[in-house]
Amino acid sequence: MAMNRQRLFPVFIFLFGAWTVQAKDTDQTRLAREEMVAKQIAARGIEDSHVLRAMRAVPRHMFIPENEARFAYDDRPVPIGHGQTISQPYVVAYMTEIAGIKPDARVLEIGAGSGYQAAVLAEITQEVYTIEIVPELARWAASRLQLAGYDNVQVKQADGYYGWAEHAPFDAIMVTAAAPHIPPPLIDQLKEGGKMIIPVGNPYRVQMLVLVTKQGGEVRTQNLLPVSFVPLTGGRE
């Protein structure tokens, strides 16, 4: 008996240590974020003060599974399980800046994944909705957002192709998975004067990040830059 307890003790310490690393924001993680914003975000031309503040504020490491958390502030996407990834920090900042989120905006994200992009949006505005198709990731995103204190985000497990009609129209819609075409239900749920940002194209090749605007009832699209996202599954009537 005594022998067993001795053996279990280090295991307990190890697990507790790993948990605290992920659950806490420390001087070290804050510093890593300052450096991330300076070198990857501001240096590449992101200027919106709301976006820069949000990128400095959100503890990105808390949204990444333990075994990958040490890569949280690297200049690249990071695996989050289920074949999915959390986007590269610059891509998150760029898409958020282009979407032009105001503090009173109602925003819909498709592809909650880790919950990180939703947290960045929630730093800027009061009302964020996010949809995730993989049940385990929907639960993960909801738990991470709660742990990090973002109670202004609603997470739903569903097929985001159809949007979230109940809360429409949205000032901004951000799709974080590549779609072969722009889902018509999302265009319908975009507010007049609103902006949607979505990667469009073949999921296994380079896609184009597209800005969709609705002005005077007219829908316009504008190609922004080539990107590489995981595919938007489901939907597609």
Ligand code: SAH
């Ligand atoms: N925004 C995320 C990263 C997204 S990765 C973050 O900040 O971490 C793309 C996510 O879109 C994956 O989690 C994938 O499961 C999800 N996804 C793919 N197709 C979807 C669909 N039809 N509806 C909702 N989510 C979808």
